[in-house]
Amino acid sequence: MAHVTSIGLDVHARSIKACAFNPFTGEVARRSFAYAPSEVAAWIASFEAPKAVYESGVTGFHLQRELEALGVDCVIGAVSKMDKPAADRRKKTDRRDAAFLARQLALGTVTEVHVPDPECEACRDISRALEDAREDVVACKQRLSKMLLRYGYVYDEVNERGQRKKAWTKAHWAWIESIRLAEPAAQEALDYYVDRCRRAIDEKRALAAKVAAHASGPRWKPEVDALRLFKGVEVVTAFAFACEVDGFSRFRSASAFASWLGLVPSEASSADARRQGGITKSGNRHLRRLLVEAAWHYASATRSPKRPAAGCEVPPEVARHAAKGVRRLVDRRAALSAAGKKPVVANCATARELACWIWAVGCMVEAE
The missing domain is CATH 1.10.287 (Helix Hairpins)
Known part of the structure; x- marks a missing residue:
């Protein structure tokens, strides 16, 4: 829903600095609160068609859920996607941070973070x-x-x-x-x-x-069982992917999923020169580590499909796709090694491709 007033919230453990900005009238209002969601919600409701935003970070999702329950449209902005001007980086205060968030929301440049239940x-x-x-x-x-x-x-x-x-x-x-x-x-x-x-x-x-x-609960078991068909992926890794991703279909493509995990090359290109570097490491560190560990299995794995563990129930078409992925990953790792790539480079490339296959299988399970 379109909004009129953009509310920036700089949230801390015991305090909240708020800034309301109406881009149509230029009106700006500021307020300081203790960490009291009900008071913040009452103040926000006094503005025309408001929408609030605060940065992702250690404060988590609690405030967003509280404000939503009180009828406030509130989102969390991905702090890694926010580009602050050099002047703002040199002079940082809670008041300026709240105003910056309000401006970004008004401009439509906020990348919203997925809020899990x-x-x-x-x-x-x-x-x-x-x-x-x-x-x-x-x-x-x-x-x-x-x-x-x-x-x-x-x-x-x-x-x-x-x-x-x-x-x-x-x-x-x-x-x-x-x-x-x-x-x-x-x-x-x-x-x-x-x-x-x-x-x-x-x-x-x-x-x-x-x-x-x-x-093994009903919510996670279908995805966990399917992801365990990949070599190097067992219950702990599969469960981590299921609950950390919370919906593989949220990502429009396998490349977007790999980018979210920080497994795509960094780049510093200009004009006709294209320069790519190491992976960005800008995504989910927990899942990236699990993927890199799982990828080492493909250095010595065979092309034969992994047998489902006892109690695993996987649709035949999903199992066939996972088996195809295992063959592709084994061949890919062998080709990288034959090309003389360093083991860590080959493993990182394998981890990236494993992420893409996990995304594909996860989407198939969700579509069942």
Whole structure:
């Protein structure tokens, strides 16, 4: 619906600066609020055909939902798509930020962020919590192994074939727990790191089980089952894509989806010269990391389709398309390697193409 008055909101945890701008009359009004959506909504309603906007960021979607519930047309603008003049970047205040947002909304240059429903946002949070738990485990293992290294303990056991045994197995843990340091304080520190590492691993395992339970729910299961047909994609990755994307058909093309993930080349072209660089990395960092990890599987994968896991229910045409994607990805990775591309470059290109196939399969499932 067309609007008349553009409202810019500079939102913080405890305060909101508002600026109302009517481009037809030139009228500008400003107001400061505590974080009180009802007061903000009442003020906005006093203007002719208002529409409000605030920047995406750490404040999330709460204010947008509250204002919408109170009858205010409110959107969230993608901060990464807003180009501020150099003067505004050098002189930044809450008042100026609110006025900038109001002007951008009046000009129609605001790129609106998709607002998920509360269930989808909650599933995103538990998916990202599992990512945080994984990082915690890595950090705990790093602290423990480096403390042992400082005291001269290095796990260097070999098997009967002379190969070095892997770390963090039962044998490795038994070796760690057999260590006794001479100084009581050092032993107490070691005990702490061992306990913290054990607890981090248990917490990650428990959270992974909860993610799997949510992934099997009726809302997410069709997409999760279909995406798991790609090699390198299991429950955690498939669930992350389903809830982070919240509708693959939102994107007009596979290229647009890859761009949203930050997997397209950067560019600095002028006149007849075209210069492309590394990927933009401007999109969803969580999904981009999962894609890059999944893409490494295609360095050694075969062209045969991946067998559906027990309990997976996928329409035959979707399964055939996923199998076609697996063959294409394996061939693409082999061609890149044969062309002499560096492994990381080849993997990034594979991740980009995997994103396109995931988008296609996701759209097919949504159309069912």
